[in-house]
Amino acid sequence: MNTKIAIQNLNAYYGKEQALKGIEAQIPAGGITVIVGPSGCGKSTLLRCLNRLLEETNGVRVTGQVLLDGEDIYARKADVTEVRTRVGLLAPKPFPLPMSIYDNVSYGRRIHGLEKLERRNGRSLDRKVEQYLRAAGLWDEVKDRLHDPASGLSTGQQQRLCLARALAVEPEVLLCDEPTSALDPISAQRIEEQLKLLSAETTVVIVSHSLRQARRLADHIIFLWMGNLVESGPSAQMFSAPRDERTRAYLYGDIG
Amino acid sequence: MGSTEINRCLSLFISGKKNYIALMKEETLIRPRTHGQRWRLPLPKFGRKRQDQVAGRLMGALTLTAALLAPLMALALLLRALPILRVTPLTDLLTGQDWAPLKGLFGFSPFIVGTFWVTGVGMLIAVPPSLLTAIFLAEYARPRLRSLLIPLIDLLAGIPSVVYGIWGILTIVPFIEKVAAPWASRWLGVLPLFRSENPTGYSVLAGGMVLAVMVFPIIISVAEDVIRAVPQGLREASLALGATRWQTIWHVVLKRAGAGVLAAIVLGFSRAFGETMAVLMVVGNVAKVPNSIFDPAYPLTALIANNYGEMMSIPLYDAALLCAALILLLLVLAFNIASRWVLTRLVRYE
Ligand SMILES: Nc1ncnc2c1ncn2[C@@H]1O[C@H](COP(=O)(O)OP(=O)(O)OP(=O)(O)O)[C@@H](O)[C@H]1O
Ligand SMILES: [Mg+2]
Numbered sequence: 001m002n003t004k005i006a007i008q009n010l011n012a013y014y015g016k017e018q019a020l021k022g023i024e025a026q027i028p029a030g031g032i033t034v035i036v037g038p039s040g041c042g043k044s045t046l047l048r049c050l051n052r053l054l055e056e057t058n059g060v061r062v063t064g065q066v067l068l069d070g071e072d073i074y075a076r077k078a079d080v081t082e083v084r085t086r087v088g089l090l091a092p093k094p095f096p097l098p099m100s101i102y103d104n105v106s107y108g109r110r111i112h113g114l115e116k117l118e119r120r121n122g123r124s125l126d127r128k129v130e131q132y133l134r135a136a137g138l139w140d141e142v143k144d145r146l147h148d149p150a151s152g153l154s155t156g157q158q159q160r161l162c163l164a165r166a167l168a169v170e171p172e173v174l175l176c177d178e179p180t181s182a183l184d185p186i187s188a189q190r191i192e193e194q195l196k197l198l199s200a201e202t203t204v205v206i207v208s209h210s211l212r213q214a215r216r217l218a219d220h221i222i223f224l225w226m227g228n229l230v231e232s233g234p235s236a237q238m239f240s241a242p243r244d245e246r247t248r249a250y251l252y253g254d255i256g
Numbered sequence: 257m258g259s260t261e262i263n264r265c266l267s268l269f270i271s272g273k274k275n276y277i278a279l280m281k282e283e284t285l286i287r288p289r290t291h292g293q294r295w296r297l298p299l300p301k302f303g304r305k306r307q308d309q310v311a312g313r314l315m316g317a318l319t320l321t322a323a324l325l326a327p328l329m330a331l332a333l334l335l336r337a338l339p340i341l342r343v344t345p346l347t348d349l350l351t352g353q354d355w356a357p358l359k360g361l362f363g364f365s366p367f368i369v370g371t372f373w374v375t376g377v378g379m380l381i382a383v384p385p386s387l388l389t390a391i392f393l394a395e396y397a398r399p400r401l402r403s404l405l406i407p408l409i410d411l412l413a414g415i416p417s418v419v420y421g422i423w424g425i426l427t428i429v430p431f432i433e434k435v436a437a438p439w440a441s442r443w444l445g446v447l448p449l450f451r452s453e454n455p456t457g458y459s460v461l462a463g464g465m466v467l468a469v470m471v472f473p474i475i476i477s478v479a480e481d482v483i484r485a486v487p488q489g490l491r492e493a494s495l496a497l498g499a500t501r502w503q504t505i506w507h508v509v510l511k512r513a514g515a516g517v518l519a520a521i522v523l524g525f526s527r528a529f530g531e532t533m534a535v536l537m538v539v540g541n542v543a544k545v546p547n548s549i550f551d552p553a554y555p556l557t558a559l560i561a562n563n564y565g566e567m568m569s570i571p572l573y574d575a576a577l578l579c580a581a582l583i584l585l586l587l588v589l590a591f592n593i594a595s596r597w598v599l600t601r602l603v604r605y606e
C-alpha cells in the first residue's frame with residue numbers, strides 16, 4: 001500500500017490551547033480515509049493542516065511534518081499555493097464565489113493560468129467546466145443557466161458546485177470537512193456517490209460525524225480523541241476489532 | 257459619519273437598552289406588599305396605550321419635519337433666486353463664462369467647473385491610497401496593529417476643516433509653488449493638464465490635496481468595514497484552490513465587497529463636494545475656468561461663503577448667490593440619487 005500523506009509528530013495550537021497533540025498517521029494513496037471522533041476532538045483542525053489552510057486562522061501555530069509524496073509541505077521551501085493546488089478542500093458549508101456558475105468552476109484553472117494552455121491545445125475551457133460539473137453530478141441541473149450567479153443555487157447544488165470547483169484544479173488529494181452536514185439526505189447521498197466514484201483516482205479524506213457514513217464510505221479510518229490519535233487502520237478491522245478501549249466505546253455509542 | 261461609528265453607536269444603544277431592561281427587572285419592580293400578590297411594573301401616569309400613541313405621533317412629526325427640511329430649503333432658495341432667473345435664463349447662467357456682478361453678468365460656469373475640478377482631483381488623489389490602506393488594514397494587518405492604527409486614522413476625521421485649510425496654506429501651497437509646479441512644467445509641461453502659469457501655488461491641486469487628506473478617513477473606515485464583513489469562508493474557498501492572497505482579494509473579496517467599497521467612495525465624494533472652508537483657503541479663488549491642475553479655481557461653495565453678506569447693494573447679487581446655492585444643492589441631490597441607483601443595481605447583481 002502506497003502512502004500518499006504521512007503525518008509526523010504534528011502539533012497545532014490556537015493561541016496557547018493545543019488542539020492537536022503529536023499526531024502520527026498515514027493516509028494511503030487512493031480510496032477514502034475517514035477521520036472520526038467526538039465533537040471538538042480536532043478533526044477539522046487536522047484536515048486543515050493537510051493543505052496548510054489552518055494557518056489562515058489568526059493565532060494558529062503548527063509544528064511537525066506532513067509529508068505529501070515524501071516531501072514536507074511545511075518545509076521552508078514549500079510553496080503554499082502549490083500545496084493547496086495539489087490538496088483541495090471541500091468545506092462543510094458551501095461558499096460559492098461571487099461570480100457565475102461557469103466562472104466558479106473555471107476559477108481555479110484561470111488563476112493557475114491553465115486556461116491559455118488549453119486554448120493552445122485546442123481543447124476549450126467549456127468542455128472542462130462541463131466535465132467537472134458532470135463529475136459533481138450537477139450538470140443536468142445547471143446546463144441552461146451556466147452564466148447565472150452561483151448564489152442563486154440551492155444549498156445542495158451550491159455544495160456540489162463547490163465540489164466541481166475543487167475538482168477542476170485536478171487535485172491529487174481531496175479533503176472534505178463534513179461535506180454533507182448542511183444537506184438534505186438526497187443531496188448528501190449524491191455527494192457521497194460522487195466521492196466514492198472519485199476515490200478511484202484521487203485520494204479522498206473525509207471528516208465525518210456520522211459513524212454510519214464512515215461505515216458506508218471508509219476504506220481507512222483515523223480515530224481522534226481530544227487532540228490525540230487513538231487508532232488508525234483499515235476500516236474493516238477498525239469496525240470489527242477495535243484495539244483501543246476508547247474506539248470501542250465510541251463505536252458502540254458510549255462517548256461522542 | 258462612517259459606518260464604524262454607526263456600528264459603535266448602535267452597539268452602545270443596544271447595550272444601553274439591555275441595561276435598561278436589566279434595571280426594569282431588578283429595581284423598578286415593586287415588591288409585593290402582602291404575601292401572594294404578584295410582582296408588577298410601576299404604572300405610568302396615563303395608560304400605556306395612550307403613552308405609546310403620543311410617543312408614536314411625536315416621533316412621526318419629528319421625522320416628517322426632518323424629511324421636509326431639504327425640500328423646504330430648496331424651495332426657499334428657489335424663491336430667493338427667482339429674480340435673477342426671471343432676467344437671465346437658467347441655461348445662460350449655467351453656461352455663462354463671465355462673472356461681473358457690477359455689469360450684471362452672472363455666469364456660473366467657472367464655479368461649477370471649478371467645483372468638479374477640485375473634487376475630481378481630490379478623489380483621484382484620495383481613492384487609490386485609501387483603498388489600499390483599507391485592504392491592508394482588513395486583510396494583512398494583525399489584529400493588534402489594526403486596533404492601533406484605526407483610531408489614529410479616525411482622528412483625522414475629527415480635525416476641523418479650518419485647521420486643514422491652514423495646514424494647506426503652510427505646507428501644500430508652498431510645496432506646489434516650489435516643488436510640484438516647477439517639476440511638472442519641466443517634465444510634463446507638454447501636457448496642458450500640467451502646464452503651470454500660476455506662480456503662487458494656490459491651485460486646483462492644492463485644493464484637491466487638502467480634500468484628499470480630509471476624505472481619507474471616511475473612505476478608509478467605511479471600506480475597511482465592508483471588506484472585513486466578507487465571510488472568512490469565502491476567502492478560504494479561494495485560497496484552498498491555490499489562489500494567492502492578492503488573487504483572492506482581487507477576484508473574490510473586492511468583488512463581493514464591491515458595492516460597499518463604491519458606497520465608501522461615494523460617501524467620500526459627497527463630503528469633498530460640499531467641503532468649503534479648507535478648499536477656499538487654498539484654491540486661489542479666481543473666477544476663471546481652470547485649464548491645468550496648477551491653475552487657481554473658484555468652487556461654488558467658496559463663491560457663496562466668500563461673498564454672501566458683502567456688496568449686497570448690487571442688483572441681483574443676492575439672487576445670484578442664492579441661485580448658486582440652489583445649483584449646489586441640486587448637484588449634490590442629483591449625485592446622491594444617481595449613486596443610490598447604481599448601488600441598488602450593484603447589490604442586486606451581486
Ligand atoms: N478558531 C479557533 N480558535 C480557538 N480554538 C479553536 C478554533 N477552532 C477550533 N478550536 C479548538 O480546537 C479544538 C478542535 O477543534 P476542531 O474544530 O478541530 O474540532 P472538530 O473535531 O472538527 O469538531 P466538530 O466535530 O464539532 O466539527 C476544539 O477544542 C476547539 O475549541
Ligand atoms: Mg469540525
